[in-house]
Amino acid sequence: MLSCKEVTRLVSMSYENRLSWPERVGVRMHLLMCRFCTRFAQQMRFLHAACHSFQQALQEDDAIHLSEAARLRIHNILSRNY
Amino acid sequence: MPKQPQAPSSPPDTWPTDHGDALYRYAYFHAHDTSLAEDLVQETLLAALTARERFSGRSSERTWLIAILKNKLVDQVRKQAREQPLAEYAENDDEAVEALFAADGHWKRPPSLWETPMRALEQKQFWQVLAHCIAGLPVAQAHAFRLCEIVGREGNEACKVLGISATNLWVLLHRARLRLRQCLEIQWFGREAKVKR
Numbered sequence: 001m002l003s004c005k006e007v008t009r010l011v012s013m014s015y016e017n018r019l020s021w022p023e024r025v026g027v028r029m030h031l032l033m034c035r036f037c038t039r040f041a042q043q044m045r046f047l048h049a050a051c052h053s054f055q056q057a058l059q060e061d062d063a064i065h066l067s068e069a070a071r072l073r074i075h076n077i078l079s080r081n082y
Numbered sequence: 083m084p085k086q087p088q089a090p091s092s093p094p095d096t097w098p099t100d101h102g103d104a105l106y107r108y109a110y111f112h113a114h115d116t117s118l119a120e121d122l123v124q125e126t127l128l129a130a131l132t133a134r135e136r137f138s139g140r141s142s143e144r145t146w147l148i149a150i151l152k153n154k155l156v157d158q159v160r161k162q163a164r165e166q167p168l169a170e171y172a173e174n175d176d177e178a179v180e181a182l183f184a185a186d187g188h189w190k191r192p193p194s195l196w197e198t199p200m201r202a203l204e205q206k207q208f209w210q211v212l213a214h215c216i217a218g219l220p221v222a223q224a225h226a227f228r229l230c231e232i233v234g235r236e237g238n239e240a241c242k243v244l245g246i247s248a249t250n251l252w253v254l255l256h257r258a259r260l261r262l263r264q265c266l267e268i269q270w271f272g273r274e275a276k277v278k279r
Contacts, residue, residue: 004187005183006187008256008260012255013252016248016251016252017237039192043193043263046196047262049203050202050203051231053203054232058107060206061107061209061210064107066098066102070124072098078127078128079095081131
């Protein structure tokens with residue numbers, strides 16, 4: 001039986017690398033019996049999905065913007081090179 | 083006469099107005115420093131100017147510029163990883179992560195239940211908390227996590243950029259995820275639970 005520590009490692013690794021068959025079975029068996037690791041696995045799915053939406057969400061945050069001084073400076077540099 | 087490209091980009095001097103904020107937000111999230119982020123925007127637009135003929139019009143101009151910015155960010159991480167090798171961070175224990183589990187591998191502080199997590203994605207402050215949590219990661223973990231989960235690079239490319247093995251990358255990403263989970267639980271979901279009570 002895999003430990004919780006081991007299961008969290010495998011759940012995380014499954015995002016980068018396909019797990020072997022015994023690993024997948026081991027994780028599934030553990031998750032059937034452990035609600036904490038089940039929560040962990042759900043939270044990892046959430047984190048992954050959130051990161052995927054990050055770029056879009058960032059674009060809607062108008063509190064962060066280029067300062068006018070920097071915009072003008074970059075504009076001038078571009079005009080000189082164009 | 084040379085053939086005109088099908089969808090030429092808009093005049094470069096309109097870029098700072100049209101795309102400056104979007105590029106800056108992306109750069110600022112990664113660099114967490116105003117002048118560094120401004121430099122990245124400038125470098126991106128200068129690189130775009132040079133590569134203007136190659137803009138195909140297949141993607142939007144914004145997407146094209148963001149892709150150039152992502153390359154600049156990856157270059158920056160590569161440079162930092164050369165100056166400060168990262169492998170040892172994966173090879174040494176991360177005390178904060180070790181402390182999450184007992185000696186027998188059971189949770190010492192089990193994950194709590196996050197109610198309606200998807201609702202968080204609609205809230206502006208959530209993204210600030212996530213950015214704050216990522217910025218608080220140890221530097222090697224932050225690089226690995228941003229490259230793979232935010233910039234969206236494949237594992238083998240991330241390994242090359244960071245100068246580490248695949249095993250080291252998995253270790254760093256795993257630790258980053260455990261730390262981020264805990265940070266979000268404390269900084270976001272804990273707060274939400276308290277408000278509800």
